[in-house]
Amino acid sequence: MRIASALRFIALALLVAFLLVPQKFAPVFAPLTQFGAPAIYDQGNLLSLALAHLGTVCVAAAASTVVAVGLGVLVTRPAGREFLPLSRTLVNIGQTFPPVAVLAVTVPLIGFGEKPTLIALFAYGLLPIFENTIVGLQTTPPAVLEAASGMGMSARQRLLSVELPLAMPLILEGIRLSLVINVGTATIGSTVAAKGMGEVIIAGLLSNNTAFVLQGGLVTALMAVLLYEGMVAFERRVCRTVQSE
Amino acid sequence: MIAVENLTKRYGAATVVNDVSMLIESNSITVIVGTSGSGKSTLLRMINRLIEPSAGQVLIEGKDTRAEPAHLLRRRIGYVIQGNGLFPHRTVAENIATVPRLLRWSSARVAARVDELLRVFQLDPGAYAQAFPHQLSGGQQQRVGVARALAAEPAVLLMDEPFGALDPIIRAKAQEDLLDIQRRFGTTIVLVTHDMDEAFLLGDRVAVMSQGRVLQYDRPTALLTRPTDPFVSRMTGLADRAMRLLSLTTAGEVAAPGGSSGPQVPAAASLRDALSEILWSGADSALVVDADGTPRGHLTLAAILAHGRPA
Numbered sequence: 001m002r003i004a005s006a007l008r009f010i011a012l013a014l015l016v017a018f019l020l021v022p023q024k025f026a027p028v029f030a031p032l033t034q035f036g037a038p039a040i041y042d043q044g045n046l047l048s049l050a051l052a053h054l055g056t057v058c059v060a061a062a063a064s065t066v067v068a069v070g071l072g073v074l075v076t077r078p079a080g081r082e083f084l085p086l087s088r089t090l091v092n093i094g095q096t097f098p099p100v101a102v103l104a105v106t107v108p109l110i111g112f113g114e115k116p117t118l119i120a121l122f123a124y125g126l127l128p129i130f131e132n133t134i135v136g137l138q139t140t141p142p143a144v145l146e147a148a149s150g151m152g153m154s155a156r157q158r159l160l161s162v163e164l165p166l167a168m169p170l171i172l173e174g175i176r177l178s179l180v181i182n183v184g185t186a187t188i189g190s191t192v193a194a195k196g197m198g199e200v201i202i203a204g205l206l207s208n209n210t211a212f213v214l215q216g217g218l219v220t221a222l223m224a225v226l227l228y229e230g231m232v233a234f235e236r237r238v239c240r241t242v243q244s245e
Numbered sequence: 246m247i248a249v250e251n252l253t254k255r256y257g258a259a260t261v262v263n264d265v266s267m268l269i270e271s272n273s274i275t276v277i278v279g280t281s282g283s284g285k286s287t288l289l290r291m292i293n294r295l296i297e298p299s300a301g302q303v304l305i306e307g308k309d310t311r312a313e314p315a316h317l318l319r320r321r322i323g324y325v326i327q328g329n330g331l332f333p334h335r336t337v338a339e340n341i342a343t344v345p346r347l348l349r350w351s352s353a354r355v356a357a358r359v360d361e362l363l364r365v366f367q368l369d370p371g372a373y374a375q376a377f378p379h380q381l382s383g384g385q386q387q388r389v390g391v392a393r394a395l396a397a398e399p400a401v402l403l404m405d406e407p408f409g410a411l412d413p414i415i416r417a418k419a420q421e422d423l424l425d426i427q428r429r430f431g432t433t434i435v436l437v438t439h440d441m442d443e444a445f446l447l448g449d450r451v452a453v454m455s456q457g458r459v460l461q462y463d464r465p466t467a468l469l470t471r472p473t474d475p476f477v478s479r480m481t482g483l484a485d486r487a488m489r490l491l492s493l494t495t496a497g498e499v500a501a502p503g504g505s506s507g508p509q510v511p512a513a514a515s516l517r518d519a520l521s522e523i524l525w526s527g528a529d530s531a532l533v534v535d536a537d538g539t540p541r542g543h544l545t546l547a548a549i550l551a552h553g554r555p556a
Contacts, residue, residue: 147330152320165334
């Protein structure tokens with residue numbers, strides 16, 4: 001446990017240090033460059049790229065959460081049960097349709113920039129949240145549901161004060177999976193001019209500069225790992241008040 | 246008074262409850278007993294409209310239960326189920342406060358009521374109010390379930406196999422507690438069970454159900470001495486019906502003036518227990534004493550035996 005927290009701290013410190021003063025790391029990356037090319041990405045501010053990258057992921061995840069949880073609630077109500085197969089198909093398409101293909105389809109319609117990336121990430125992130133929401137809502141103990149109705153809760157009160165709190169650990173886990181997947185996936189947004197760490201990777205590929213590729217990849221990976229750890233810590237806090245056993 | 250009138254529930258071609266009518270007296274315990282699939286739980290759930298009847302109606306104090314939305318009706322009716330259904334994410338105090346909160350009681354009133362109920366159910370508020378259900382024993386969880394159902398002082402309490410998950414010793418204690426609670430709050434209790442012993446112990450009146458119909462609805466003594474259907478005799482048990490009959494009368498009711506050199510039995514003990522004491526001691530009578538130990542009279546074997554056959 002202590003080693004794990006130490007590693008987390010080191011990862012965070014490295015990431016922050018690199019984003020704030022990247023030039024200090026130039027000696028580390030210099031051996032990877034050829035013909036005197038710059039060792040550190042110099043066509044934009046790394047910190048603002050990383051923040052834009054995270055921002056895009058978070059906005060997409062927020063939208064995925066709203067839609068997936070809403071849909072999950074809908075198809076577990078008696079009135080919406082028949083929409084379960086249809087919703088599942090739609091959400092599965094969102095996951096199986098490659099994000100690159102989503103970009104290819106949306107760019108001609110809405111142009112370059114953040115928007116096509118947001119749409120691709122939104123569709124890609126729906127599935128884990130949707131499925132976890134459904135499992136969470138469907139596994140509420142029947143006796144608890146019957147007691148809630150028997151006490152005189154309306155359907156809405158039962159959902160808000162019993163079903164969703166009990167499903168919360170699973171829903172949060174779905175959001176975490178979705179976030180982590182999309183931190184990596186968001187790099188492709190740079191192919192359609194969305195700001196993000198993908199820009200660094202692509203610049204490296206175009207100029208045959210391995211140092212850039214590695215920087216972009218490492219920053220992205222560190223963000224994914226730290227986001228994962230942060231969400232786990234948050235889930236623990238929430239689940240301490242939402243005792244599920 | 247709860248009036249059940251021609252209540253019927255059909256699922257497709259199957260009739261689960263078939264034209265049941267019965268009057269349930271206020272301030273009493275009515276037990277509905279039957280084998281699984283007899284429709285007893287369905288009947289109970291139609292009283293608080295967790296299940297809507299296909300035909301017939303239920304009147305509580307003369308008022309049709311369909312006169313208000315079902316969830317508002319249920320806030321006035323306590324409900325206890327097997328396995329309790331306590332909310333695992335809420336503390337004991339929050340669980341008990343469920344219905345008062347739905348009724349928007351002031352927080353001071355809610356707190357006072359929760360505190361009172363915890364004491365009534367022998368749960369120290371300091372130790373248990375902030376505990377979560379999974380930290381309690383099965384017996385404690387069951388008590389919290391009943392406390393939660395009684396929190397908003399309902400006039401009617403419905404119980405569906407409330408003691409089914411408890412081991413025999415804790416169950417006996419829970420049954421005693423329920424009798425105390427009923428006397429203390431004067432609640433009208435309707436309890437469903439498949440356990441005939443439980444029905445005889447708790448029920449002022451017992452309804453025997455089979456295949457969706459109430460075969461007989463009467464005082465326990467009458468079920469034993471004047472069964473109207475062979476199934477009722479089978480349910481009450483032919484072999485030990487004399488002993489069951491003895492268990493329905495207390496020693497205090499039969500004690501006659503006089504002393505005895507035999508064993509002492511409490512006035513609240515059943516004739517069945519008194520008989521057992523006398524047989525065990527080899528005497529032919531027992532001394533009946535009150536709770537504080539003062540002699541009330543004596544109880545002879547002959548007097549006991551006279552109560553073991555139909556009048």
